[in-house]
Amino acid sequence: MRGKNIIIGICGGIAAYKTPQLVRVLKKAGANVRVALTDGGARFVSELALATVSQEAVYRNIFPPADTPETDYTHHISLGEWADALVIAPATANTLARLAAGLCDDMLTACFLTLRPGKPVLIFPAMDGQMFLSASVQRNIALLEKQGCLVFKPESGELASGQSGTGRMPEPETIHTHLEEALHSTQQESPLQGRSIVVTAGPTREKIDGVRYISNYSSGKMGFAIAGAAAKRGALVTLITGPVHLETPPGVKRIDVESALEMHAAARTFFQSCHIFIGAAAVADYRPAAPYERKMKKEAEEIEITLVKNPDILAEFSLQKSTKQLAIGFALEMQSDIDNARKKLESKQLDLIAFNFFDRKTSGFEVDTNILTLIERSGKTTELPQLTKHDAAERLLEVIEKQYGSKSPLHKNSR
Ligand SMILES: Cc1cc2nc3c(=O)[nH]c(=O)nc-3n(C[C@H](O)[C@H](O)[C@H](O)COP(=O)(O)O)c2cc1C
Structure with a gap:
């Protein structure tokens, strides 16, 4: 006192x-x-x-x-x-x-x-x-x-x-x-205090024509919970989000985007300056190659839509990051596919990946709870129990605090 x-x-x-x-x-x-x-x-x-x-x-x-x-x-x-x-x-x-x-x-x-x-x-x-x-x-x-x-x-x-x-x-x-x-x-001052953290959240919408899009069931709840937990620790948080129905957590700067390309453009502006990049968005892997500006007419019996690959925002950040920056990702896989998450961690050179599976009752999109397994670069694996997304975000942030603290012991003076 x-x-x-x-x-x-x-x-x-x-x-x-x-x-x-x-x-x-x-x-x-x-x-x-x-x-x-x-x-x-x-x-x-x-x-x-x-x-x-x-x-x-x-x-x-x-x-x-x-x-x-x-x-x-x-x-x-x-x-x-x-x-x-x-x-x-x-x-x-x-x-x-x-x-x-x-x-x-x-x-x-x-x-x-x-x-x-x-x-x-x-x-x-x-x-x-x-x-x-x-x-x-x-x-x-x-x-x-x-x-x-x-x-x-x-x-x-x-x-x-x-x-x-x-x-x-x-x-x-x-x-x-x-x-x-x-x-x-x-x-207990968090090593994240005053640090710049970018969190991506929510789905993206990939335009087919003037009125239709391809998207996924991501609600953005996990990313928003992470952004809120980071802001509570005094971090300067920018939340880049696809279309969701969620309130912005207190103290968080929010940027709304729609497509993967828009999210990519918004995120890139922080690649040099941010200390930690957390990719929690469910970015569409592909987008229609040539979206039609007006509404497509219901005439042909079959239509083909050619999809082209979207940029991998998190991998792009991670593969060019400095030794003082951290890249954190999520892997939503089938329950048995934890090895895929490990492969992603390696290929994208992430510092941590949060593996979660998808059953729409206790874990994954839309629901309020999640069951995360946190896999660190060192191989250290922490299996969290079923938690609310807010509690899961707190636990994830605790691990990130340790990683960032050890990477940057003089954190106040580092980039
Ligand atoms: C004698 C008296 C006691 C009051 N006690 C309370 C109280 O304990 N709690 C309360 O919420 N309002 C109480 N009120 C009503 C508030 O004073 C009133 O709503 C006032 O507009 C509050 O203004 P404030 O919130 O800007 O301080 C009391 C009013 C009077 C006349």
Whole structure:
């Protein structure tokens, strides 16, 4: 906790009366604490008390008051960038909705949006028990959790309304413990922090004519999970994706493409500069040689479509990569064809290949789980159990972290 920069976001709930004590507890533990107070919060706890215990001005409005000469007009960005963690306590139903919707109408919501990827956000909702259980509040909590926020269920006990139930904000000492744990788990700096990682995902569409294409069943879920897991580790992630119905993971730069040739063109621009290239897309091996611009008429009994080979994007990167770059691929094969994956690893000179098979129930395209076998260049093979694609992505990233860390021990200075 010592030397860590912590923002405490305080909203308009009765539990706000506990927050000067929370500031004191964190200051005593050695943290630098700044407070972002909502207008609602200011109705319950005084700005003066918070400024006094934090020994810092309290942040409230994005727009500086007209009568005070302001020299820094970018607090709404720099405060979030400054923070190692954001603690929102108490979090009201109203602010949960603002955060989930991505609003940016005060300093607290601005901090939430500008916090660096990988920095923990701890949210402590506190409100009437019935309000907490309402469908809207639960939906907003689910959305925030999906974005990686740590949302702590309120405690049970006597509520300010005089009733008993779930809704209480934990005591400052308990919040301190949760914060320490969250900081500890993100503290071990990943060797991927600040590194440029390109992930390809999804299927490609290969045009037959103006209205038809050849494609495959790839959903993009595995590649998106990998991109999200890499961004959480502080990597600068570019996700080049074919047509999918997925939300972009937080902190990830997304480039949408359609065909293998478009994916190839987008990927090539990163071949020199990226540190790690992860080919998780199901790029079509072939494309129609001469796609028809307009709609083909249903006249002939038979038609022939000549297919030509598409570029092998991952192999092209891998065969020209420098000794400091890593190339990671996927091999979707029949369950018994793990040797094919090994051959691909060799022929494409990959650093790691993730073998998975295809049964459409537990592994492969479309489903939410995967069973990966990770084969490294050294021959080391790790068989993972059936995991959600998010957990499988975490495990893959752990292996990549080890490989990248050993390839580039002075990773901060390497290309
Ligand atoms: C006496 C009183 C107590 C309140 N307590 C809570 C509370 O514990 N939790 C909550 O979500 N809203 C509570 N509210 C409602 C919020 O103050 C209101 O929704 C406000 O707009 C929140 O603003 P903010 O989210 O910007 O801080 C309370 C309102 C009053 C008048």
